[in-house]
Amino acid sequence: MFMKFARLxxxxxxxxxxxxxxxxxxxxxENPQCIAPSxxxxxxxxxxxxxxxxxxxxxxxxxxxxxxxxxGGGGGVAxxxxxxxxxxxxxxxxxxxxxxxxxxxxxIYEGAKQDDVHFLATFGAEYGAIAVQADSKYExxxxxxxxxxxxxxxxxxxxxxxxxxxxxxxPMLVAREAGMEDVTKLKYVSYxxxxxxxxxxxxxxxxxxxxxxxxxxxxxxxxxxxxxxxxAPERLKNYPDIPTAKEQGYDVVGANxxxxxxxxxxxxxxxxxxxxxxMTMAExxxxxxxxxxxxxxxxxxFGDDMQNxxxxxxxxxxxxxxxxxIIE
Amino acid sequence: MEILSLLADGFAVALTPQxxxxxxxxCFLGTLMGALPGLGPANGVAILIxxxxxxxxxxxxxxxLLTSVYYGAMYGGRIxxxxxxxxxxxxxxxxxxxxxxxxxxxxxxxxxxxxxxASFVGAFVATCGLVLxxxxxxxxALLFGPAEYFVLFTVAFATLGxxxxxxxxxxxxxxxxxxxxxxxxxxxxxxxxxxxFGHIHLYDGIDFLIAxxxxxxxxxxxxxxxxxxxxxxxxxxxxVGRIMPDFSMIKRCIxxxxxxxxxxxxxxxxxxxxASLGSFLAYSLEKQAVDRDGKTFGKGDPRGVAAPEAGxxxxxxxxxxxxxxxxxxxxxxxAVLLAVLLQLNITPGPLLFTKxxxxxxxxxxxxFLANFILLAMNIPLVGIFTRVLMVxxxxxxxxxxxxxxxxxYSITGSTFDVMLMVGFGVAGWLLRKLEVPLxxxxxxILLGNQMEVNLRRAMTISDGDWLILxxxxxxxxxxxxxxxxxxxxxxxxxxxxxxxxxxxxxxxxVGD
Numbered sequence: 016m017f018m019k020f021a022r023l024x025x026x027x028x029x030x031x032x033x034x035x036x037x038x039x040x041x042x043x044x045e046n047p048q049c050i051a052p053s054x055x056x057x058x059x060x061x062x063x064x065x066x067x068x069x070x071x072x073x074x075x076x077x078x079x080x081x082x083x084x085x086x087g088g089g090g091g092v093a094x095x096x097x098x099x100x101x102x103x104x105x106x107x108x109x110x111x112x113x114x115x116x117x118x119x120x121x122x123i124y125e126g127a128k129q130d131d132v133h134f135l136a137t138f139g140a141e142y143g144a145i146a147v148q149a150d151s152k153y154e155x156x157x158x159x160x161x162x163x164x165x166x167x168x169x170x171x172x173x174x175x176x177x178x179x180x181x182x183x184x185x186p187m188l189v190a191r192e193a194g195m196e197d198v199t200k201l202k203y204v205s206y207x208x209x210x211x212x213x214x215x216x217x218x219x220x221x222x223x224x225x226x227x228x229x230x231x232x233x234x235x236x237x238x239x240x241x242x243x244x245x246x247a248p249e250r251l252k253n254y255p256d257i258p259t260a261k262e263q264g265y266d267v268v269g270a271n272x273x274x275x276x277x278x279x280x281x282x283x284x285x286x287x288x289x290x291x292x293x294m295t296m297a298e299x300x301x302x303x304x305x306x307x308x309x310x311x312x313x314x315x316x317f318g319d320d321m322q323n324x325x326x327x328x329x330x331x332x333x334x335x336x337x338x339x340x341i342i343e
Numbered sequence: 344m345e346i347l348s349l350l351a352d353g354f355a356v357a358l359t360p361q362x363x364x365x366x367x368x369x370c371f372l373g374t375l376m377g378a379l380p381g382l383g384p385a386n387g388v389a390i391l392i393x394x395x396x397x398x399x400x401x402x403x404x405x406x407x408l409l410t411s412v413y414y415g416a417m418y419g420g421r422i423x424x425x426x427x428x429x430x431x432x433x434x435x436x437x438x439x440x441x442x443x444x445x446x447x448x449x450x451x452x453x454x455x456x457x458x459x460x461a462s463f464v465g466a467f468v469a470t471c472g473l474v475l476x477x478x479x480x481x482x483x484a485l486l487f488g489p490a491e492y493f494v495l496f497t498v499a500f501a502t503l504g505x506x507x508x509x510x511x512x513x514x515x516x517x518x519x520x521x522x523x524x525x526x527x528x529x530x531x532x533x534x535x536x537x538x539x540f541g542h543i544h545l546y547d548g549i550d551f552l553i554a555x556x557x558x559x560x561x562x563x564x565x566x567x568x569x570x571x572x573x574x575x576x577x578x579x580x581x582x583v584g585r586i587m588p589d590f591s592m593i594k595r596c597i598x599x600x601x602x603x604x605x606x607x608x609x610x611x612x613x614x615x616x617x618a619s620l621g622s623f624l625a626y627s628l629e630k631q632a633v634d635r636d637g638k639t640f641g642k643g644d645p646r647g648v649a650a651p652e653a654g655x656x657x658x659x660x661x662x663x664x665x666x667x668x669x670x671x672x673x674x675x676x677x678a679v680l681l682a683v684l685l686q687l688n689i690t691p692g693p694l695l696f697t698k699x700x701x702x703x704x705x706x707x708x709x710x711f712l713a714n715f716i717l718l719a720m721n722i723p724l725v726g727i728f729t730r731v732l733m734v735x736x737x738x739x740x741x742x743x744x745x746x747x748x749x750x751x752y753s754i755t756g757s758t759f760d761v762m763l764m765v766g767f768g769v770a771g772w773l774l775r776k777l778e779v780p781l782x783x784x785x786x787x788i789l790l791g792n793q794m795e796v797n798l799r800r801a802m803t804i805s806d807g808d809w810l811i812l813x814x815x816x817x818x819x820x821x822x823x824x825x826x827x828x829x830x831x832x833x834x835x836x837x838x839x840x841x842x843x844x845x846x847x848x849x850x851x852x853v854g855d
Binding site: 084085095125171179204205206211213218219220221234 | 484485489532533547669
């Protein structure tokens with residue numbers, strides 16, 4: 016199912032290149048703000064920091080963009096803040112990712128629907144990965160899955176997000192492929208943020224870590240961890256030594272898109288402005304280089320494509336969560 | 344030595360006129376922000392980020408400005424604690440306990456200078472520790488798993504009992520109250536709402552600053568109103584007293600500072616603990632060490648000012664260790680600093696020291712510099728700060744109320760929080776009437792979530808086996824400290840009580 020994202024993405028890139036990029040002159044942001052619904056250091060935070068920097072450097076916005084961290088409830092606090100208090104704010108954008116749509120799908124943001132906010136765009140996606148400590152006894156994903164099948168309690172898997180989040184779903188999907196009947200038995204330990212989950216792994220509290228590839232990069236290069244499976248369709252160009260889960264017999268692709276939403280009640284001019292702003296940013300070579308450095312693949316959806324993409328993503332996760340038994 | 348040459352390079356960067364100016368400016372603004380309740384170091388740094396960027400400062404000057412603000416705010420937090428009994432930020436809370444009584448006894452000047460010196464010692468030693476030990480310290484941080492963190496928090500609660508009351512039951516009640524308040528908000532493990540009643544303002548839980556300002560500052564105003572009964576201005580307008588403490592007082596406080604620094608630095612290094620826990624532990628263990636009978640602590644003992652101040656400033660240095668070396672912030676402020684680094688395209692983590700040595704050593708040099716500037720700036724300013732106490736209470740109290748309201752409103756800009764603060768003020772007044780200590784309430788609010796989350800993680804890891812809580816040598820050592828800290832005051836308390844009573848009759852003790 017995640018392959019579908021990639022196909023949708025390819026269409027979206029084509030559409031965006033063909034489309035017009037002319038900005039509407041009527042709207043000019045004042046004191047723009049980007050809310051990262053997590054603590055500093057995570058994926059959402061990266062989105063806001065990068066967006067704020069490039070929009071300002073490229074001259075798309077005149078005032079520098081303030082980045083606010085509003086953690087809690089797996090992004091639910093920020094979502095509720097936007098829908099209930101800032102619904103008509105034209106100067107606000109919020110970092111979003113696969114986790115956002117996954118939680119809407121699972122009803123974790125109490126009563127939230129896709130239409131409660133306006134999804135602006137995606138500009139990148141990255142693959143999930145499963146890591147162990149560098150001196151772990153697990154050399155391959157297969158070895159770890161064998162232990163999990165024998166005794167699910169023997170392997171604790173840390174993730175930087177709450178129970179039922181995408182970090183949790185990814186190892187569940189692998190376990191399902193491995194033939195585990197009740198994947199909810201998987202031992203998932205929830206940490207607040209990717210950084211904390213990494214310390215959980217390094218301190219030996221848990222045996223494995225499920226997260227996004229970019230969060231693991233620094234620790235991979237320093238030799239602290241080993242990535243035993245990346246949830247990508249094929250090996251990454253820059254990291255050919257890391258095996259995919261697929262080649263080890265688990266046909267799972269976990270792609271985490273990165274993007275932004277804004278309040279649903281904002282004016283059409285503002286929505287158009289921010290869409291074009293992100294489009295300008297996504298086309299900038301400097302920005303593309305920054306994405307590559309963070310091991311994030313370009314993945315673009317704008318406007319109507321974005322609405323369809325998010326709707327599709329929500330439907331997929333809902334179906335999956337039902338199958339796995341996270342929601343009823 | 345390699346470290347020294349790297350540090351010299353760092354100083355070469357930090358000592359250019361522009362950077363020196365930024366450092367002085369940062370220290371001044373930081374002290375100011377630290378002194379205002381509501382504007383803690385985290386907010387102070389956050390507010391200045393856009394300014395630093397819109398000025399077009401490069402990575403190193405921006406970092407120098409912002410870290411100076413950070414250290415400045417850690418220094419400044421004590422000023423309002425001592426003078427007004429309003430902690431400027433949460434780690435400065437413990438300084439109230441003995442600092443404010445000292446001010447009431449006319450020793451405000453001494454308390455301020457002493458705490459300035461203690462802050463300097465704590466921060467200076469911690470910065471040295473950061474230089475020499477950062478890579479090794481990371482290993483200590485990694486010894487702490489969820490179970491160890493849980494027991495560490497238990498130590499904080501257990502040793503706290505004796506702090507502000509000799510009645511362990513009341514302390515336990517207060518801590519439970521705080522823990523209960525901490526439950527409010529979104530559960531970080533599953534995202535479900537607890538005790539929020541669908542009220543959006545409660546989703547994020549209750550900000551501890553609201554609780555602190557309400558319980559401490561506003562209840563002080565209520566108490567004043569109650570006692571005042573429309574009479575003349577209270578006669579107790581405090582004397583400022585001498586500005587520099589005499590040498591014997593400083594000498595007596597040296598061991599306290601040393602212990603406070605050690606504990607604070609240790610707490611700072613642990614990403615799950617932070618500066619507040621550092622100053623809590625420094626204070627409560629200091630009390631256990633030198634004042635078991637509870638005779639002088641809480642009544643204006645200079646050691647009760649020196650230990651937590653050294654502790655919280657040492658923790659602020661220690662907190663930079665996991666932030667730089669692991670990319671995991673140990674406190675709210677380091678979280679904001681981490682964000683700054685990311686914005687400057689510098690990714691903290693295991694490779695930072697090798698990849699960006701210029702940034703790391705420039706930062707460390709800036710910290711040393713900020714420390715000296717702050718000491719030089721703070722001692723002469725003591726005389727000005729203490730003038731606050733010359734203001735008659737009938738004028739000072741409305742000002743306290745105003746600062747509280749403005750400070751809290753500035754955090755979220757929501758009137759709900761202001762009402763909540765008034766609620767906490769009334770609650771604080773009630774609790775004081777019942778002689779329930781307020782510190783455990785705050786501690787519960789501040790540490791409750793971390794404690795709960797770590798317990799749940801430990802339980803998940805062990806599949807519900809409670810034995811994990813005594814499953815490592817470290818947890819057992821921590822349990823021993825916790826149990827000793829909890830039981831000892833009770834046993835000693837009974838024995839000592841008689842002596843205390845006798846002493847009490849002899850000397851009218853100062854303060855209330």
